[in-house]
Amino acid sequence: MITLQCLLEFQSEGDRRKVLDLMRRFSSAERYGYQRLLEGWTREELKKHLAQVFQVNTRYADDAILKASSILSSCRERGQNPTKVVFGGRGLFEKLEKKHLNGPRREELEREWKEKRQGNLYSRGDRTKQGNPNLRFVWIRGELYLRICVGERRWVYARVVRPAKREKDKWIGFVWDLHRADRTGEWFPYNVELKLRDGKVYALVSIDEGFPPTTVTLQDGVLAVDVNAYPFHLALAEVSPDGNLVGHERISLHELLSADRDKREYLAWQVAYQVVDLALQRSKAIAMEDLEKVPKGRRGDGFPKLRKTLQRWAYKSVLEKIEVLARRHGVEVIKVNPAYTSVIGKFKYAPQYLIDKDMAGALVIGRRALGFEEKLPEAYRCLLKDEEFLLYALAELEEKVKKLKRELKGEENEWRKKAIKAKLKATRGELKTLRAHLRALQSGESEPASRQPADRWKEPVRGRFLGWRIKAWRVLSAALTVPVLEKFSHVKGTVRDFSPLRVVLVLGDWERAVRRPVPVPGAGAAVQECS
Known part of the structure; x- marks a missing residue:
């Protein structure tokens, strides 16, 4: 998924106010929907209720529920209390709580807080509705506009301001795809999210990325990646096609723990480039665990230092960047079941190769990607x-x-x-x-001997x-x-x-x-x- 940003220029102040009012109502619907999800409301009953209360169409109401549920699931994945989520940002909220803060600085923080809390609007893409039903890009007299649905059969048109920044800017490809879809009628879905920043409205467009054909496959072996929290690092194991360990390497991720959000993103991309470059040099596919949820501890468990590290453990971000970058370079990515990779690695391969448990776990991931079964010695x-x-x-x-x-x-x-x-x-x-x-x-x-599978492609005979x-x-x-x-x-x-x-x-x-x-x-x- 690629996300592109553009500035919106409204034709009148009245149009701008209509859109800001819609963004405010959508943001309120998202916060209200989040609280109802915590209470156990179903999606269908909540969708109709939000549409009536906040005067938005059912598509906007459903998208507000989608945003709220993603925040809820993300919060639960990180092991945080979902009832203590602060919309608009906890950092800004805590700064505004300080009584001694006043004057222009406080006014600036209040404006920023209000924009983050109330300046949001989101619409999912739909191929059958010309790309997006509520926030749709259209061509008017050769210029690109964003058509914003502000009510039943009522729209606001905002001109898109986005110059190409470089020769390989992905915005050029997106605009070309819009031109082609407008001529042929073969539309593609794109998600659009409006954000209010410094008084200006920006549109963030997310589209699926097209990848080149895969040229580096499993036939020459894999480079297995295992993310470890303590110490925080990547363990890389180069595995030959016959399942043997060829070599291994470690990449430290400790800089990510102390960096702010933007720097953490930059460092994660740098790590992804290191892994993919090594895979290209070795002509190896990349194997990683298919991680859905990792326990990150809970308050009062007696391990505050480890819990703090786990809370900032951006394992998904790192793995996602490795996967995207690998696919861009034609490197095959295989995800495997993570069950018992660490246990098998440390008891079977750590003593055999005299390596630590993290490298041994990566070796098991690589062998599992190649199709090998791990039997008890x-x-x-x-x-x-x-x-x-x-x-x-x-x-x-x-x-x-x-x-x-x-x-x-x-x-x-x-x-x-x-x-x-x-x-x-x-x-x-x-x-x-x-x-x-x-x-x-x-x-x-x-x-029992009869527990042995009768055929490798079928279920065991019994048990x-x-x-x-x-x-x-x-x-x-x-x-x-x-x-x-x-x-x-x-x-x-x-x-x-x-x-x-x-x-x-x-x-x-x-x-x-x-x-x-x-x-x-x-x-x-x-x-x-x-x-």
Whole structure:
């Protein structure tokens, strides 16, 4: 989606006032609709209600609901309280709350606040209605105008002022497409949003972008991208067509956390260019996770520093820019299911290649994009059937629960208590998973052979084979994280060294892994750095 901006020039002051009044009513409908959505109103009943209350057509009312629902879903994705949204901007609102602010500066802030809160109008595009029913571009005596519907069978025409800024300005292509559609009748949809800034009305036009044919495909392998919040960076893994790791690289994103909105956009584009340039150099397609929603913590969870980082985690913005830029350069982009990529990576590939868990997670993403299935290694399968090890792991988890209880009892700080409670809850969950697996093992239950799929393109004959494998990885994580990986003094907070698992993965010797007092020198080092 490309967004272009142009200035609107009205033929009279009366026309301008009609449009500003419509923008004010639409903005009010959007705010009112947002509150009704929080109360659970349906879209159909709210559309008719908004049209009657704010005297707008049903198309405008539906678009106001669309804008309100997008704000609501965005707020929930970021883990914020939707009841505390401030239309017009929280920053401006907090500045206006300051009592000592007065004079011209306060008047300027009040004008800016009013424009952002009341100066909005939006209309979705529609191919069957000449591109857009309410805000439509038309040609009058060879000049481009925007026809604005201000009532039933009543329109205001505003001249479009937008000089081409450079030779490859996308506005030139948009105007040419309008010319062609006007001649042939083959219209294309375009969304238009009006914004009031500094007393002037601007139109923001959004259109679908046409991409060139794909020239870089999966046949030469993939460059897998994994976004990580702590530390905030991109992990890139170059994967060959046969699923092996060729090289890896890390791109830090910490500058994005401290930058303002405009600078953050610029830096995100720079990161996208780095990733796509590397993919073009290696002739690799790009693989990434199909992320819909990432938990960003909640107030009072005991992890304020991590939560603050997650709240500013612009993972979607970075991935979207990489995808758009890749398609512009003919690079294929594959999105995969993110389920258990990190767990599989850190237990299967981090000890095998002596890389950190983020690079290992990126490797799993790349292999999944290439169509490889991740099976539990034979040594791990034997480990999950070793009753002696499982009893040892249970004892270690029970000891950790006791230790966390003692810490909780002796902690006086309320915020630290919440963090300890979160760890205690997670450990109890792992303990429950491991106990259930041990009971199943002792009762003689095992993975039935008939759960194997009869055909790779069909569902399993009975049971859920994929569900069994996911459960096995979950049990493995519970059995190894605390009993093996957290035993050493160098582990503080998140486990990042998975080298102790190498002897388990290769030799199946869990006793040697448990006894090992220090990490392997150079653990987590690169196999081969990408230039």
